[in-house]
Amino acid sequence: MPRARTLRHKDFKADAPAVALALIGATLLVDGVGGVIVETEAYDQHDPASHCHPGPTQRNRVMFGPPGHAYVYRSYGLHWCLNFVCREAGHGAGVLIRALQPTHGIELMRERRGLDNERLLCSGPGRLTQALGITQAHYGLPLDAPPFRLLAAPADTPVEVISGPRIGISKAIDLPWRFGLAGSRFVSRRF
DNA sequence: AAGTAGATGTTCT
C-alpha cells in the first residue's frame, strides 16, 4: 500500500463546503493518535451561523489568515472544537471536524475519554478533541507540521459522501453543509 | 428510544 499524500496549504484554498466535502476519508493524526475523518461541517463569512460572520475578532482571527491552519475554540465552556481554516486570506472560513473513525492510538484515546466503546471515542466535535488531546495550545498551528498529520484518502478507493443540515445551530439551519461518510457508524448522528 | 437538566467559560449585547 502506497504512502498517503500529505494535505497541504493548497488543499484548503477552496470554499468551505468544497473543503468540508473533500476532507471526508482523509486521515487526521495528532502526535500519532487519530483516525479517518467521517463527518465535517462548513462555515463561512456570509453565513450567520459562523463565528467569522461578524468579521475579525480576537477569537476568530486565525480564520482570516492563511488556510491550512487550526482554529480551536471552546464550546459551551467545557469542550474544545477543532476547525481547519480554508479559502484565501481576507475571507473568514473554516471546516469543523465533527467525527473520526479511530484507527491510531486507540488505547490512549480510551484512557483520555475514560471509555471502552470505540464508536463513542471520536463521534462528536468535543469528543474527538478530548481523544486527540487538542486544546487552545493548538490554536493557529499549521496542519502540515507536527503535532498534526493530515493524509489524503487513497485515490484508488472512492468515498461516498452524504450531506444534510448542520447540527446544534439556530441560524441558517437549512443549508446542507454537514458532510459525512455514507454508512459510517462513527458519525455523531445519523443523516 | 426519546427527552431534559446541568455542567462550564468565552463572547457579545
Add this chain to the structure above:
DNA sequence: GAACATCTACTTA
C-alpha cells in the same frame, strides 16, 4: 445577562 458549532447522566416509556 444571554447565547453558545456540546456531552453526560438521568428520567420516562
